[in-house]
Amino acid sequence: MAETQREIERKFEFTHGDGTEGGGAGPGRGGRLPDLTGTAGITEVRAEGTVRLDAVYYDTPDRRLAAAGLTLRRRTGGHDAGWHLKLPVAPGVRDEIRAPLADTPPRALTALVRSRVRGSGLEPQVRLGSERVVSHLLDARGDFLAELSTDTVRAERGTAVATWTEVEVELGDGVDPALLDAVEKRFRKAGLRVSDAPSKLARALAETGAAPAPAAAAVEEPPEGTAGAHLLAYLREQRDALIALDPAVRLDLPDSVHQMRVATRRLRSALATHRRIIDRATTDPLREELRHLAAELGADRDREVLLERLRTRLGELPRTLLHGPVRSRLRTWNAARRSATRRRAVAVLDSPRHLALLDALDALLADPPLRAPASRPAGRVLPKAVLRDWDRLAHRVGAALDLEPGEERDLALHEARKAAKRARYAAEAAAPALGKPARRLARAAKNVQTLLGEHRDGVVTREALHRLALQAAGAGESSFTWGVLYGREEEVTARCERELPAVWAEADDPALRAALT
Incomplete structure (x- = not known):
């Protein structure tokens, strides 16, 4: 069974200066870490030893996950050995979905990337070995604030090899992110800077010379400022939202079904509104598929809205008008409907029909059947x-x-x-x-x-x-x-x-x- 953990972290690397200062938590390549005692309530930097980690990162042949900032890896070593899928939430914030160690990517994780992988399959892309020196940052009461780690990394992709050292500070649950700002300020004075690489995988691919993912055949884009350029930009934005929201719906995150349904409706509406710009012989079948998707998702969304309305209405009644076990009746009624609507929402995302819709949207945007008005302002x-x-x-x-x-x-x-x-x-x-x-x-x-x-x-x-x-x-x-x-x-x-x-x-x-x- 997969479990989710929110990661709020910041990665650093040493500049060309050695940044040497006393009281460091561990050696870094080209320098030492400064003593963080006294920074933002940190009263103790407790050494936790060294661990060796080995991770193989998986992606499609054209590296669609990496392009979207997602990582899927199989890692051994450390306390959290297993399969990890990391989904970006915001800069420096990711949700890590974990599954037990197995030889092949577990379905609990591959389902979360299906909207991107589709029929391409997943295969190993790069292997990373890390020697990690770990310290815990504690406050005056001995409570955990963050984990400080210095990783000496070796990346292997075929015969290509790259090595580097990076420093990572990951907050504990509920710790104010302002701690990271204070640590960054202290690190900058000691000769460290925030890493340019968004992840180890991104750096590994770049430093081992991975070629860019193969691009689709170039299609001449309508000039900027034209109706066609405006419409295509809007359609791409909604298509991207539709794909990105897929794992959120599967994870049953708040408002995710609603947001996916909105993206679906916006796509469908735009294709209808602008049928004089883009050929409806191509878009009408897509509109029908988008209508079907919105209807299937609507069952779960409508249940959510209706439940909240009924709860509110019951809460507005005085006790003298509450006759019988009305709240338990409502819970029973909703539980029976929720199980069915959740299964329905996930089933439609798993269906070949849905994947075909995503492929069709990609094809439309790769080679849009624009009409004459598309070239006008x-x-x-x-x-x-x-x-x-x-x-x-x-x-x-x-x-x-x-x-x-x-x-x-x-x-x-x-x-x-x-x-x-x-x-x-x-x-x-x-x-x-x-x-x-x-x-x-x-x-x-x-x-x-x-x-x-x-x-x-x-x-x-x-x-x-x-x-x-x-x-x-x-x-x-x-x-x-x-x-x-x-x-x-x-x-x-x-x-x-x-x-x-x-x-x-x-x-x-x-x-x-x-x-x-």
């Missing part, structure tokens, strides 16, 4: 596309308001909500090229989307409350509380419908649209 092409989506929203809002309250209107308002989201995405995507007018239109669309989203949540919550009431009654429990909440959700949806005309009138300001052109 973005400032001339994008406003028309954004306003087409706004007109679509206006039509759907008007059609919904013409209906009487009821199921048909609920469905029409849901369609209007989707149109509001598309109009918002179109304006947000155009903002880097069109500036303030696009941002203002995006905010107006978001206001409409928010109100319609509240209405949709009320409709969906009523449906869930009806099912919960039936389950409670079937188990011999009181369904009174679920009925009370149902009535409150009816009030919510009715309020949203009353407010929509005014919210829409404010959003659909002719001056906003005029400013865009």
